[in-house]
Amino acid sequence: MNRAARALLERLFPTGLEHLRARVEEVRLPAGQTVFRRGDPCRNYLLVVQGSVRVQVLAANGREITLYRVRDGQSCVITTACLISVEAYPAEGVTEVETDALVVPQPVFEQALGSSAEFRRFVFANQGQRLGDLIRRVEDVVFGRIDVRLARLLMTLSEQGVRPIATTHQQLASELGSAREVISRQLKQFAGRGWVGLGRGVIEVKMPAALDELARQSD
């Protein structure tokens, strides 16, 4: 078990709960691995030590939308909520990169919840954040314009990742719950204004200020 995993474990199962640590398993998942599927029952509490899990919903016709991501040191709302209420997963989770996770069996989860205020705080803090993400996503999808949403996404990707951005139009569409053609058209507009440069599987943000101004429009 690596250092980050051990630190997280010690934080969540502090003195007095050491005996629970042994029942927590560490797993290393390759990128692109499905962690849970829609309709699966929840049996374990999952904690991402290091990596990223994308939680998404798929439509029959191939369209999809990303609900939120679970990143380093976070846990998944759906798992938490379904674990005790015994609902099936309403969405699916896929690792985006190689991901290190801790698997806490349901009985251990319940026991820790009963005996550690720190553990409860962690669980609820995660719930709150993920739920907030989700509601903002609804708002965005229902009321937001696609150009604004795309501009925002491009800014986010260019700030946090390698430049130029390595992604396909289809991936952007899946992120936003839109269709590839729509994204292609928007990107062409952006490119026409000189805001971005387009290549196969590559997008270069050339005028971040312009994109940013568009991204700030709320309505």
Next chain:
Amino acid sequence: MNRAARALLERLFPTGLEHLRARVEEVRLPAGQTVFRRGDPCRNYLLVVQGSVRVQVLAANGREITLYRVRDGQSCVITTACLISVEAYPAEGVTEVETDALVVPQPVFEQALGSSAEFRRFVFANQGQRLGDLIRRVEDVVFGRIDVRLARLLMTLSEQGVRPIATTHQQLASELGSAREVISRQLKQFAGRGWVGLGRGVIEVKMPAALDELARQSD
């Protein structure tokens, strides 16, 4: 305090936790009352004893969408999640009818969470259901056709409420996150096929089987 409230209180604060009951307050809210606003901090855990709270998001241009409802014996995800994570409310809640609720102060909530497995189960069961509602709502909004969604809504309303349905096109639009004109057009189509009868503020479902068939279409 009425019987239903007392029963709920006894269930959630059983023998051993009687002392907490006294710190829970009962309130009776009139219909149309705003329970919490977007951006408000969460200070109390709210339990609906009898009534209904609609949780919704409003857009700048007047459009709105209902996320879910909290009904008899249920509690609100947002409140639960924000209470401990100290996030502000990302949506707002409004009573739809006169509503009886229990107000559990944050410290009492934390204490109960630490000492009662029954209380924890209740809280998480509610979380799971409400979160499931929310994800299904996202799916519906992003991938669903408006005619199908409207048919489903009309069936739900006609099954559970007084017939004919007493509602305006605007209310239906707000429920679905759509625009009034869109709903009016769809209803006119339904009426043209003889599926419904329309009046001012009133909709009569005439051919539930036809609506139901439409409502079952998933894609």
Next chain:
DNA sequence: AAGGCGCAGTGACAATGTCACATACGAACC
């Protein structure tokens, strides 16, 4: 070099949302 496959471009059309009005209904009041 020849396919094959994934990615992107395109035009026509359908569905939904927006805007600016016009109308119609019902309650309250003369």
Next chain:
DNA sequence: GGTTCGTATGTGACATTGTCACTGCGCCTT
């Protein structure tokens, strides 16, 4: 009975977004 007023609904023109059916391009494999 009429008048008036506020709310609910109808409507056409248009903008935006999604769908469909293709085309073409670039890169990899064989």
